[in-house]
Amino acid sequence: MSRLNVSLPGLQLKNPIMPASGCFGFGREFAELYDLSTLGAIMIKATTVEPRFGNPTPRVAETSAGMLNAIGLQNPGLEKVIGEELLWLSQFDVPIIANIAGMTVDDYIHVAQEISTVSNVKALELNISCPNVKQGGITFGTVPEVAKEVTEQVKAVSDVPVYVKLSPNVADIKEMAKAVEEGGADGITLINTLTGMRIDVKTGKPILANITGGLSGPAVKPVAIRMVYEVSQTVNIPIIGMGGIQSAEDVLEFFYAGASAVAVGTANFVDPFICPKIINDLEKLLDKYQIHHITDIIGRSWA
Amino acid sequence: MSRLNVSLPGLQLKNPIMPASGCFGFGREFAELYDLSTLGAIMIKATTVEPRFGNPTPRVAETSAGMLNAIGLQNPGLEKVIGEELLWLSQFDVPIIANIAGMTVDDYIHVAQEISTVSNVKALELNISCPNVKQGGITFGTVPEVAKEVTEQVKAVSDVPVYVKLSPNVADIKEMAKAVEEGGADGITLINTLTGMRIDVKTGKPILANITGGLSGPAVKPVAIRMVYEVSQTVNIPIIGMGGIQSAEDVLEFFYAGASAVAVGTANFVDPFICPKIINDLEKLLDKYQIHHITDIIGRSWA
């Protein structure tokens, strides 16, 4: 009997470990390394109505215990994602969480409506927080009313449960979480990246062509843990936590903070086998700490 | 002729390197290690009207490339700071920037009025952003109107220029900066710590007695650089930058981003001689990159 399975709205997960959006493409590269069916779920790269090339390069820069990225939501567009990527992914026994993005509310509605009807898409992840999209995108993620509104409208058209991905670049994450819960969100995922920047000391110029980028990796984990801790005690919908996870110990930290599942982003670049490795280690760690089932420890850090 | 001297409102700095508030106490411990007169300035520990013991322990936790602290503004109170600490510091040829904190606007006014008359206090640093003070303090730092208001009132009573220290825990740092500039701030210091948290995997409980704490160190540097870059192009007052500085190269990065001086916090705990070391290295680095004077490169990364 599994000690790792987790049930969330729309999602029956074998285990609570999934690659985070944008850090796993559409899975093709990793499928050559291991069986994708071992994963709890897969969060695919943000999908927009039209194909996007994204930002000019350099798109990544290294930081202390983290990295900045300014990919700019590059993706082949809704039609190809459905017709090629999701179809290809359907050979694996793994639920897909479709990360969707857009420049306008209509964009979100459009993508949500179509992608949510694809059979292996079990949930949507509304990316209202991508810091790299210039035209308006950012405000979705920092103004509660707007976030609520997008959530409502997407909820209205989606065939599957909707998770909203929150931006950490706010003064009060609880307020944002409440807003999307009121908007009808079935779950919350957090955190997206913190906006950051690096300058090349040799040239005096920004390293990223886009100037700023999103900070991810172990550096941001304390911020992520704090936000999961705050939000999980504020709303009644489950949280998929992420930000700097590198090990099974980190997974426990997120569960203690109040997450019901977790996503692994940057660590996939450091070790492409990290997800199966964590799944494997997690079982052993439950023994070590005498935890009967992973869900037993959700929120154990609360007062 | 010095290539490191910098003139800022109220401050004639031999060099632009100063220890950050809370990371240097009132200098006594470091005075046994090196001559404090070598420093550009000293930002003393936050001073409140009454003595404060601060939070229960543990007060610090380590994170990847950073640390969390929840000291809780421990300090001996205004009277002793003036009567003992500042008096003692007056033996050194170094300007003091007095970091002041409070629970109410009246507290700020009270401390500002008295401490700004002390002869070696050349500027105030309004700590409106300390994330560890529970009673209201936090909102000062995240609501532009309130920040502006405190700034105005403190400006009205202060004998010396007033720098406002901004919190990074906001969606739009430019808005905060504009507000305090409108409030009459003579300069801005940033960043204070990001709110974070860690959980002990062995116990499942928060490591800090205060649960959450302020994240500092190299992990936050990309966020700091981004904010200095944004704010320096938004306001017309100078910026003292900080967040994760560990080396002279980091200092250049802050200057390129738009800072006119910098403060070193956490790194003092890793190497108590870090400030004189950076001052020493900085001169060599100017040679290496053929920079005539440190002020020549302020904002060089701007478009």
Place this chain on the structure above:
Amino acid sequence: MITVEKMVVEAQIEIAKNIFKLVLFGDLVSKVTTPGQFVNVKITDSTDPILPRPISIAHVDQDKQQLVLIYRIEGKGTELLSRKQKGDVLTIIGPLGNGFPIYDMKRGQKALLVGGGIGTPPLLELSKQLVMRGIEVIHVLGFQTKEGVILQNELQHFGKTYLATEDGSVGMKGFVTDVIEQYQITFDRLYTCGPTPMLKALEANFPEKEIFMSLEERMACGIGACYACVRHTCNQDDDLGYRKICSDGPVFRTGEVVL
């Protein structure tokens, strides 16, 4: 005088399961003044881990310019430390803190040294120095099990040494306080270092005795600047109301700070 020095690893030996003895060489040794002082060990030049680790000085050899640290693997920092080998270099900040007061004890007096687990190491140098000053020393050491026992032989060298283990696998089954009671050990002064429950028990059992105890707390600077490691004073009217464990301690007389 506190210095920062790159000290050279002369030896590293696992003396019990996950407990290591590290011998360091360098000038810093000449600055050590009292048993019970500690050093802050920067384990790598990198930011992972970033903070230095406080470790007590277990033994000093001024002639050889050596100091010995004895530590147990607790987490990432000590694990990395245990991989250092002869010839490696470690950045050490120290000596830090005020150690155990010994100069006011008189020749012929009797000192009881009580160590709990990984709190035992600083008692080694203390014992040596007390004996050199003509003080009689008795040691009572408590461990969880046989596997954790350290320094028994070394301390035996300086004075009678009793052992207690929680599981009774060696020495007396029980706690250090049981040993002291059982053998009716008498003493003029008690020095101790170990887990807080042990310190509390000793304080409670010997309210009239002079006890000096070495305390621990999570630290950042180790030099008194960051206020991470404070304790309230027992005396509510104390001028400051607190002490910093790193720079006012780590050794305190019972009754000075709240345990």
Place this chain on the structure above:
Amino acid sequence: MITVEKMVVEAQIEIAKNIFKLVLFGDLVSKVTTPGQFVNVKITDSTDPILPRPISIAHVDQDKQQLVLIYRIEGKGTELLSRKQKGDVLTIIGPLGNGFPIYDMKRGQKALLVGGGIGTPPLLELSKQLVMRGIEVIHVLGFQTKEGVILQNELQHFGKTYLATEDGSVGMKGFVTDVIEQYQITFDRLYTCGPTPMLKALEANFPEKEIFMSLEERMACGIGACYACVRHTCNQDDDLGYRKICSDGPVFRTGEVVL
């Protein structure tokens, strides 16, 4: 097949100022298929630095299960790498990318290999394999100064090798294109790796020739998953409109992607 393996350092030698030759041993070697592939080197187990570093495979010895990397110290990662010694272990992700196409060249044809600075290393394995297939190779190498010259002797072994330095301290003063012009070097195909201005010059000078060039870009994953390393295709009607340097390249035919 991409694997992740802890490979053992067999040797590390400084072959020019700040340029090192690193010999690694492990199973991964058997997976290398074409000259011009690269590996991602995780320099420490720690988070400092966190990202692996892409380095071209300069030489492969299947019998000895060895591969050779030749790299220059640029920043923190390569500096740390240069401190690794025989017996140390490095986590290597690879082999990555598609190398230089060689199987469609015919015995007796002539290949010109042009290396610029630290772009030279992948040409070593390429040259060896071309010669093994009966292709005539000529090398033109460009460096800034005499101090930066690498692999001249090794390449000489496989075919005629011309040198250019910007300051004229050795070889011809000028650029690789000057050498090719001066000696009127003819060839059937050009393979190159080096700084972008050099690649552009070669592309401009030989518009009618078949040129394969190895490109660089800041990378994260190295396997095609993160979209960090994309370039626009020259063909605007291309189905995708972009290529990933890590997994579609790093070697491209001129005209495929925008330089």
